[in-house]
Amino acid sequence: MTPPKAPDPTRRSERSRQAILTATRELLFEVGYARLTIEAIAARAGVGKQTIYRWWSSKGAVMFDSLLDMSRAEGAELPDTGDVEADLRTVLRAIVDEFNDPVLDGVTRALNTEIQNDPQLSADMRDRLLGPQLEATKDRLRAAQAVGQLAPDLDLSVAVELLFGPPFHRWLLRTAPLTHEYADTIVTMAVRAMRAAPR
Amino acid sequence: MTPPKAPDPTRRSERSRQAILTATRELLFEVGYARLTIEAIAARAGVGKQTIYRWWSSKGAVMFDSLLDMSRAEGAELPDTGDVEADLRTVLRAIVDEFNDPVLDGVTRALNTEIQNDPQLSADMRDRLLGPQLEATKDRLRAAQAVGQLAPDLDLSVAVELLFGPPFHRWLLRTAPLTHEYADTIVTMAVRAMRAAPR
DNA sequence: ATGTCAAGACGAGACGTTCCGACTCGTCAT
């Protein structure tokens, strides 16, 4: 029983790594995730297929890393004007805009698709991409709690889902258009629910 | 320019149709959607591949029809005990249970996946599978409005998303476990938001 | 310090496999 002997990360070529992530991103935007192939990535990056298979377990993992690499150093902090409701409106409107952007829409749907049958990728997404965003939102809500704008015993995990769940639902199932007005309505109603005690 | 001459539906073999839908369902449960192939369906159903390609446009379409065929005659009516909040708790708990059922979880995720890159299938899903469920919920909320339990000018489309969005978000992104207690919390908070006027 | 050398990652691409979707048969029911 020989374990498949893991490669040595210290000898990894940073040059190839970057070329792969860049090529993936380019192809993702050019042809979309469905028509993205490992062979095309390797060709574009000027890299052997084995180099991709050596370091990534799946097409989804490569995409995830390439997106993570791109979104590095994105400020994960929410505005704080002192008015939670106004700040949340800003955030929700920004999210709606992202959902309406064709490129981001496509990439996000692809990521979402891939997550469904890859638990490892799902965990990575939750911890490294989605997590920070949700935590930043919780931080802002906590600050609002501290100044009495929200119920002191509000469950923050539930709170963020109350905010992000509805637009997510509408976007993913395409039940209706996502507008700024809609974002504002959700914030109004969610904040109303979050002002009183949870039970 | 010869149009691809549509097949004649009146001569369609009901026997083959059922065999295909059944085989698809079986394979879906056995190997999951990702490893489901048209060739395997044809083999299992004792049918030529062309018979599948003749009547369905994609793997997703076959799956959708097979699920629709299964879920026929499912009562799409909500309980009405006179207490909206209690009735919604019942509904949300049932949804949580469905999400926690391994088979339904798998099928729903597969359907969800397929929707992301097939607009036609997405529309079918919205109109024929999801729509009735959402409409039934809206009906119940309308009745509650009529007896003054909810704000009279509440936007019902927003309302259903406020209820279903959060658990959907939690389930799809696997951010936390889905429990009955969680369902109850969501209902409590959503109803609180729905009691006052929307703005 | 400098030279030698084995380990292992690398680019390139051949290979066998799976599955797709179009197509071709001969059969069968209407």
Place this chain on the structure above:
DNA sequence: ATGACGAGTCGGAACGTCTCGTCTTGACAT
């Protein structure tokens, strides 16, 4: 006789494994 049917063939795309020969790197000997 028409046209859907079961069965299966076919070229093509992409997969994931593999085998080359090359290049880099660190350990060791001189």
